[in-house]
Amino acid sequence: MATSLSPDTSPQAARIHACRSITTCAHNRLQSLDNTSRSLGGPPAGLRLCTDSVPSRSVWGVMDVESVKLMAARLLQPELGRRWEHTRGVAGRARSLSGLLGERTELVEVAAWLHDIGYSPVVRATGFHPLDGARYLRDVVVADDVVCRLVAHHSGALVEAGERGIPELADEFDLPDSELLEALTYCDMTADVDGCPVTVEERLSEILMRYPSEHVVHRSVVRSGPALMRAAANVQRRLGAAGG
Numbered sequence: 462m463a464t465s466l467s468p469d470t471s472p473q474a475a476r477i478h479a480c481r482s483i484t485t486c487a488h489n490r491l492q493s494l495d496n497t498s499r500s501l502g503g504p505p506a507g508l509r510l511c512t513d514s515v516p517s518r519s520v521w522g523v524m525d526v527e528s529v530k531l532m533a534a535r536l537l538q539p540e541l542g543r544r545w546e547h548t549r550g551v552a553g554r555a556r557s558l559s560g561l562l563g564e565r566t567e568l569v570e571v572a573a574w575l576h577d578i579g580y581s582p583v584v585r586a587t588g589f590h591p592l593d594g595a596r597y598l599r600d601v602v603v604a605d606d607v608v609c610r611l612v613a614h615h616s617g618a619l620v621e622a623g624e625r626g627i628p629e630l631a632d633e634f635d636l637p638d639s640e641l642l643e644a645l646t647y648c649d650m651t652a653d654v655d656g657c658p659v660t661v662e663e664r665l666s667e668i669l670m671r672y673p674s675e676h677v678v679h680r681s682v683v684r685s686g687p688a689l690m691r692a693a694a695n696v697q698r699r700l701g702a703a704g705g
């Protein structure tokens with residue numbers, strides 16, 4: 462009996478292929494993370510990386526925080542240690558908003574762990590990290606749509622997309638719920654490069670100092686700064702009203 466040699470193009474096969482691609486390209490980078498992975502409670506690197514790289518969903522459909530944390534560690538920690546420390550700080554800020562966010566705390570924490578994965582050499586494509594991260598989550602991880610949109614639009618990304626001349630961000634990702642976006646932006650804007658708590662003003666000043674005035678990030682933050690401060694103030698006001 463003849464056997465068909467046609468490739469399996471089903472969605473399931475595509476996803477398995479994507480998982481194997483992650484496994485293959487990330488495997489070498491992740492070897493040194495075995496011990497870290499174990500300390501984070503995850504399984505060792507190896508064949509089961511497929512399931513490690515595609516976070517499972519919690520009972521209400523949001524990706525599981527622990528598996529997302531492990532994925533972020535594997536993407537950021539090997540070469541971007543300081544970015545990883547910042548990410549840990551942002552996730553901690555998200556957990557601190559539980560009195561305000563209630564059941565949505567987990568959603569914002571998931572987005573916090575993932576918001577900067579676009580900087581990872583594994584994920585980086587265009588060099589604009591909100592878009593690269595959101596596309597990776599959408600196309601490879603097949604993440605929740607709201608998580609993709611939060612990552613795409615975090616911390617004034619739309620303004621920077623305009624400065625960079627990248628219409629694809631707005632074309633491909635709708636704005637998420639404004640309160641969720643403000644919460645994630647608050648978390649990002651109140652954790653410094655090492656993950657330590659700072660005021661929004663301190664965070665913005667540090668970014669403006671880090672990038673020269675002609676740099677696209679500097680120009681973008683000059684434009685988006687007032688909106689970022691408003692977003693953080695809105696969160697603090699709601700937090701106060703909620704007794705947090």
Ligand SMILES: [Fe+2]
Nearest residue numbers: 547576577649
């Ligand atoms: Fe960040």
